[in-house]
Amino acid sequence: AQKVTQAQTEISVVEKEDVTLDCVYETRDTTYYLFWYKQPPSGELVFLIRRNSFDEQNEISGRYSWNFQKSTSSFNFTITASQVVDSAVYFCALSEVIQGAQKLVFGQGTRLTINP
């Protein structure tokens, strides 16, 4: 069965520090997708990135970067030079296609607080 573990329940850092959010997943499938979503206080989950299981290249988007390592079943997310606006709950998610339909399973989330 699919499982996503975000061991860090809460992280608090001072603005401009770099911070890494960990994500470890379990799946028996060879084809799957990994995601990160951001949930600000408004409650709406915002899509950040999708990565398929065949693409292990790291990705950078501005201050955000993602490190995908199949060997350790991890998909970690790093924010460089954090800002107060980055404060939110971040969810890692795993998707498999089962019987023609995508099934998305979320981790427990990491609450990130950036202090000024």
Next chain:
Amino acid sequence: EAGVAQSPRYKIIEKRQSVAFWCNPISGHATLYWYQQILGQGPKLLIQFQNNGVVDDSQLPKDRFSAERLKGVDSTLKIQPAKLEDSAVYLCASSLGSYTGELFFGEGSRLTVL
């Protein structure tokens, strides 16, 4: 482009009462999802529709929860009778299809059962 619309945003009821939540997905999105997010936890899929057919409802407590998606557009999620443990945010999401991966979420409907 309008996002996923949900209503009501907040609802407070007493246990054993009933409640209904409404979702209007992004126009053209074939797949619609209802998730339950209990405080401090990640969203848990309750039911997934592809057009107006149910794709996955394995985690829907069918003795008290029901959902429908008439005409493959809007959807309603109903709870009857509600229990204290149903207190949560109910999130609706939609996507173009089953394989696209990117789900667009609404702001959610927060339910408090007293």
